[in-house]
Amino acid sequence: MKRLISLFAFALFLGINTLNAQVSNRLEMIDIFNLEYISDPQISPDGSQIIYVRNFKDIMNDRNLSNLWIVNFDGTQNRPLTTGEQNDRSPRWSHDGSKLAYMSNKSGKSELYLRWMDTGEEMILVNSELTPSNIQWSPDDKYLSFNMFVAEASASPIRMPAKPKGAKWNAPPKYIDKLGWRRDGAGEVPAGHQQLFTVPVSGGTPRQLTDAAFNHSGAVWAKDGQHLYFSANMRPDQEIEGRDSDIYSIALATGELTKLTDRYGPDGSPRVSPDGKTIAYTGGDDNYKGYQLSKLYLMNSDGSNSRLISGDLDRDVNNVTWAADGKGLYFQYVDKGHPKIGYITTKGKVTEITDGLGGTSLGRPYTSGAYSIAANGNYAYTWAETQLPADLGVGNNGNNKRLTNVNEDLFEYKQLGKVEEIWYKSSVDGLDINGWIVTPPDFDPNKKYPLILEIHGGPFSSYGPMFSGEIQLMAAAGYVVLYTNPRGSTSYGEAFGNEIDKNYPSQDYDDLMSGVDEVIKRGYINEDQLFVTGGSGGGVLTSWIIGKTDRFAAAVVAKPVINWYSWALNSDMSAFATRYWFEKKPWEDSEKYMKHSPISLVGNVTTPTMLLTGEADLRTPIHESEQYYTALKLRGIETAMVRIPNAYHGIAAQPSNLIAKVSAILTWFDKYKTESVPLDRQR
Numbered sequence: 001m002k003r004l005i006s007l008f009a010f011a012l013f014l015g016i017n018t019l020n021a022q023v024s025n026r027l028e029m030i031d032i033f034n035l036e037y038i039s040d041p042q043i044s045p046d047g048s049q050i051i052y053v054r055n056f057k058d059i060m061n062d063r064n065l066s067n068l069w070i071v072n073f074d075g076t077q078n079r080p081l082t083t084g085e086q087n088d089r090s091p092r093w094s095h096d097g098s099k100l101a102y103m104s105n106k107s108g109k110s111e112l113y114l115r116w117m118d119t120g121e122e123m124i125l126v127n128s129e130l131t132p133s134n135i136q137w138s139p140d141d142k143y144l145s146f147n148m149f150v151a152e153a154s155a156s157p158i159r160m161p162a163k164p165k166g167a168k169w170n171a172p173p174k175y176i177d178k179l180g181w182r183r184d185g186a187g188e189v190p191a192g193h194q195q196l197f198t199v200p201v202s203g204g205t206p207r208q209l210t211d212a213a214f215n216h217s218g219a220v221w222a223k224d225g226q227h228l229y230f231s232a233n234m235r236p237d238q239e240i241e242g243r244d245s246d247i248y249s250i251a252l253a254t255g256e257l258t259k260l261t262d263r264y265g266p267d268g269s270p271r272v273s274p275d276g277k278t279i280a281y282t283g284g285d286d287n288y289k290g291y292q293l294s295k296l297y298l299m300n301s302d303g304s305n306s307r308l309i310s311g312d313l314d315r316d317v318n319n320v321t322w323a324a325d326g327k328g329l330y331f332q333y334v335d336k337g338h339p340k341i342g343y344i345t346t347k348g349k350v351t352e353i354t355d356g357l358g359g360t361s362l363g364r365p366y367t368s369g370a371y372s373i374a375a376n377g378n379y380a381y382t383w384a385e386t387q388l389p390a391d392l393g394v395g396n397n398g399n400n401k402r403l404t405n406v407n408e409d410l411f412e413y414k415q416l417g418k419v420e421e422i423w424y425k426s427s428v429d430g431l432d433i434n435g436w437i438v439t440p441p442d443f444d445p446n447k448k449y450p451l452i453l454e455i456h457g458g459p460f461s462s463y464g465p466m467f468s469g470e471i472q473l474m475a476a477a478g479y480v481v482l483y484t485n486p487r488g489s490t491s492y493g494e495a496f497g498n499e500i501d502k503n504y505p506s507q508d509y510d511d512l513m514s515g516v517d518e519v520i521k522r523g524y525i526n527e528d529q530l531f532v533t534g535g536s537g538g539g540v541l542t543s544w545i546i547g548k549t550d551r552f553a554a555a556v557v558a559k560p561v562i563n564w565y566s567w568a569l570n571s572d573m574s575a576f577a578t579r580y581w582f583e584k585k586p587w588e589d590s591e592k593y594m595k596h597s598p599i600s601l602v603g604n605v606t607t608p609t610m611l612l613t614g615e616a617d618l619r620t621p622i623h624e625s626e627q628y629y630t631a632l633k634l635r636g637i638e639t640a641m642v643r644i645p646n647a648y649h650g651i652a653a654q655p656s657n658l659i660a661k662v663s664a665i666l667t668w669f670d671k672y673k674t675e676s677v678p679l680d681r682q683r
Contacts, residue, residue, distance in 0.1 A: 026476040033059040036406040037389035047374030075403040094141040154191035179239040184618035223276025231268035260303030291497030309348040314493040324375040334491035337464035359390030363652035365468035386419035415441035417475030424518040428510035435484030448526040455534030486511035547601025554672040558612040562628040564593040608638035610668040614647025
């Protein structure tokens with residue numbers, strides 16, 4: 001998949017003299033463009049083949065691209081199904097295995113394609129300016145259902161006089177009357193909603209099934225092929241009550257809607273049993289906690305007899321699939337930082353099928369992954385290792401095998417840092433904390449190394465034993481890196497997650513400092529060379545840390561919240577945060593908002609600090625970084641600000657931005673290392 005790049009192209013990109021360039025056995029910044037990974041593996045109904053998405057990068061145009069590949073379950077005949085500099089994604093087999101639906105932008109816009117597997121012939125099934133999603137086959141394979149955004153009229157009440165012929169006026173004023181008028185990753189949200197459609201596979205015009213002014217999502221077919229089940233929040237006040245969704249059914253013949261669930265809380269992701277009599281779905285009773293488990297429920301297809309079956313599992317349940325015999329369900333979950341496939345009977349007994357999922361987050365080591373399972377029990381999944389991004393794995397009843405090695409050409413000569421899992425006690429209360437240490441290539445425990453503490457965001461999320469391009473680049477630069485899951489992290493149970501409920505940041509600071517002390521005990525860390533960084537929630541904690549201690553030589557605060565009051569009224573998640581992360585609105589309890597704001601500790605900071613944020617960030621808007629930057633400058637603290645142009649909250653979504661982020665962090669830390677570091681680390 002990777003394209004050969006000339007030495008001249010390398011020189012242009014790196015700005016170095018090619019005559020002096022040498023091949024390094026350590027991971028380099030430019031190698032980010034050479035990383036590939038597998039995602040969305042879809043096993044055929046008979047379990048004999050897998051179609052998967054193979055993701056790669058375009059160094060000349062700074063893009064993420066993907067094609068579809070197909071391989072037999074035994075690993076033979078691994079070959080591309082599509083090719084080209086495009087994005088092919090969301091492959092979905094028909095029930096009889098004869099056809100494939102998938103999305104692609106190879107025509108220049110994102111369209112729904114239908115492919116006959118025996119001949120390879122294709123047709124565009126839905127040609128639209130908008131993008132279909134959640135593709136589902138009808139039970140008889142004659143139709144597809146999908147979601148698609150439908151614009152709605154939104155005329156401005158502001159009336160402007162007609163301008164004279166030839167006059168050049170400014171664009172008319174924008175009239176906004178919605179709370180969620182912008183969203184990170186998208187910008188200003190156009191008027192409209194996600195609606196449900198069906199289309200015959202023989203071709204024709206898609207039929208719009210819904211038109212209510214609400215988002216309809218997650219639709220699946222009833223066994224009779226005459227109904228769809230879906231999730232929606234149809235509350236008139238859904239902008240405020242954003243989590244209170246329910247399961248509905250819609251009759252295709254009449255459009256009649258039937259509400260099947262009715263409790264305060266999120267219900268979604270319906271899945272129909274093989275006999276059509278039972279619906280599985282995920283959700284929970286909303287109790288306004290910062291972290292609430294996604295639990296698994298069953299109900300009759302008419303909505304009666306709802307019952308919780310995952311009550312004994314203190315973990316989030318996701319990606320649910322019925323077993324072929326209808327006696328249980330497969331699902332995905334994360335246990336103490338390790339993503340797994342599980343099986344649960346309809347009575348609630350849980351069995352682990354396999355672990356080792358993940359590897360689809362190239363930047364930081366967030367838990368991730370995907371799987372699919374066939375009627376005969378064969379499954380395919382994203383195979384995760386600490387030393388590699390996701391490959392394709394298959395198995396049956398725990399007997400697993402890796403089928404691909406998409407980064408073999410790169411890692412056959414690149415040495416990576418070793419990843420070691422650790423557990424330790426928090427100094428504040430003895431709580432068990434999980435973490436991972438990454439040591440540089442050619443690590444010598446008899447030497448002293450600088451340490452980087454890298455902190456995850458969320459705050460309700462988790463790291464795991466996954467490949468991380470960012471952390472491996474830090475290790476390659478000669479740093480030992482520590483990353484942990486302090487209290488508040490997911491995958492350790494609901495109580496552990498809610499240790500920071502309405503109290504963030506707090507004792508998670510002690511968990512992180514105890515982790516640093518644990519690594520120092522090992523004898524190979526230079527205690528005068530401690531560095532700290534983190535993004536989003538990790539940026540909050542980084543700025544909190546340097547307001548409470550001066551033990552770090554330098555810090556990089558990435559896309560942080562600095563002032564909860566200003567953030568709560570500017571973020572794209574204001575309605576959620578002011579209800580689930582705080583008990584009151586900012587003006588009702590300004591003291592509480594300030595108590596947990598890093599800006600309240602800025603008077604204590606002596607640590608040289610860099611701020612790093614995307615200029616288009618709407619999740620933690622850049623004005624948060626600007627506040628902190630200005631405050632530190634006014635105090636005379638060594639400070640710099642790095643602004644990533646055109647980047648939303650997910651800075652590393654674009655390959656060069658991932659490089660820019662890590663390069664900025666290492667540039668700042670290298671500046672404050674005791675030993676000198678070459679300006680050009682690529683030499």
